[in-house]
Amino acid sequence: MRYLVIFFLCAFMAGTASAQTDSVQHIQRLEIKKKKRITISKGDSSIKVIIDTLIMHDRAYLEFFGKKDVDLQIKNAFIPKRAYIAGTDGKNNASDMTITARFKELGSLYVYASGRDAFNGTKTFPNGNGGTVVFNYLNDGIAPQQESSKEDHYLEIATKGGGLVGNAKADIDNIFSRIGSGGRPLGQLPQGQIYSGSPGKNGKSEIKEVNGF
Template identity: 55%
Template structure:
């Protein structure tokens, strides 16, 4: 009987830990210039709901979700004065499914990166990844993002392209992925090995989709 009770208590504790990991609340999160904050839970390829009252992403700051298939990010108020990144990837080369609900108080430029990773010959065990699907709901009472002019304030760029394409290493997204060390379509972080880009095995993954909606 005692053994059974201990097992049940252990199961309850495990369930509690998983629940705590899958839903998180933060009153204020500020990420410094060129720094990265990573959220990863013990259960790989899981779902994460992250609720933030105030989010401040300084220049080239990165909010990263690693090892998750689905991310639900809810931000009541966000300040992004210059350029910042939100990145989501599972543990199998695929981009995360990301749903963002956000009020922009300040917006220089924001890149939401859910592209698939490349399967490099001889170095990765998973195939070329699929791009994730991204939906961004922005509060119309705040700054309304625009997706046409990246040199203008309020710029929003969403990447959901699959891994496995041969790309020009000089492309802007290649450089961004390289800078934040994600290795998505950039040789797994091993830069400079082949000037014209790496050779990837297999066929490209499946591109994801994106949607931007005001509310």
């Protein structure tokens, strides 16, 4: 009997640990007002978010922070004008994202899974890699188009690597601008470095029509 109790106790603890590592959030209704930002950062580095109704007003922003992998399911999406969805692991790399959505209304949606730039002096992480994005849209809703950003139903996905805007000349100019300023001109830079390193790797994206979730 004693060994049987220990067995069930161990099984219960194992089940509890598994539940704690699984990060799933179910949101019945989420409305993001004009120019407002909602950031989802709680939970594990891999997260699944199910939203029954998502309403994003003009220039509304939904961001996943500290997430390596994001599985976002939107049962009904209402995006009348322009909105943004982005994901990052918090270390300049973009999140890998699988987004499945039924568009009830779609002006334009921009998905940002680009690597972020390394900003020496404030951040020490290298230039980030772009993410892998799979975007599934349900065929019983609006089908997005990628041809013209000036037309309705526009969908754009960015997956470029970070650090593409920096160059050696700008770094050298930055060094010379600091020399002669007195004190320790390079003291505010991590390890006295100016150059942020090699650019991050580009990611990739895919858009598919699906029958259901």
